[in-house]
Amino acid sequence: MPAERIDGVAIAARVRATVAADAAALKAARGVTPGLTVVLVGDDPASAVYVASKEKACKEAGMNGETIRLAASTPEAELLAVIDRLNADATVHGILVQMPVPKHIDAQKVIRRIDPRKDVDGFHPVNAGKVLIGDADGFAPCTPAGVQVMLVESGVDTAGKEAVILGRSTIVGKPMAALLIQSGKGADCTVTICHSRTKDLKAHTRRADILIAAIGKPEMVTADMVKPGAVVIDVGINRVDDPTAKKGYRIVGDVQYDTVREVASKITPVPGGVGPMTIAMLLANTVRAARLSVGA
């Protein structure tokens, strides 16, 4: 029997509805409208699309969403001064500097300048540390946080399960492991992280009850690598050439969906899986930042 498809669009819509209700409640109780400010440096077309969708999602949830657009030539000091101003602005609860930033700007320096209480991306080392120690005050990066919500919402019992993560990135792989090893709902897993130097990758992936692919290699995970009945979460978003498609390319994940779905018990599609969860979690983090800012 083919795997059940985990519908990221539907789960993200539920998260966004909860966020909208929470935002309205905070406004009614404390007169505070949660606000996210996105800073975009340069004119990368893909980043411009992401940023526009973040602003739109904020407004749809009844939140303030502002974008500050800076020229690609903006000096690093000027960007840091913008962050200082946003850190000091009580109406701004979440700050996100869209990555990548131009090469003359040190991304780590920028991330570290953001007040960790406003770091709704969960990229600041303080938040990385809080996520690792299981401090509920911290902000987890939106993509792994979204994966965890998907596991819970689709009824996956994670306790005691073998979770294997493909990819050790700071934004997905490492925080994903940190979330899954905590005790509690959507966690309590035994976690393995595999990466480019891992030996006998298949031996690891075949042990996984929950397999999370975040390596950025189109359709790398094939059916023979998957344990029958496993839950497969595909974080990959890869462009592959496709002359038959209108745009000349199509988007595929890190998992070969059509074959793996014959082996897995549940699987996320690409698109329509993890992707929509990322913005939903960004909104959720921003509302929480707003709530924490007034001690609510």
Ligand code: GUN
């Ligand atoms: N660029 C692509 N995705 C993201 C994200 O989630 N956060 C930031 N800051 N930049 C990105």
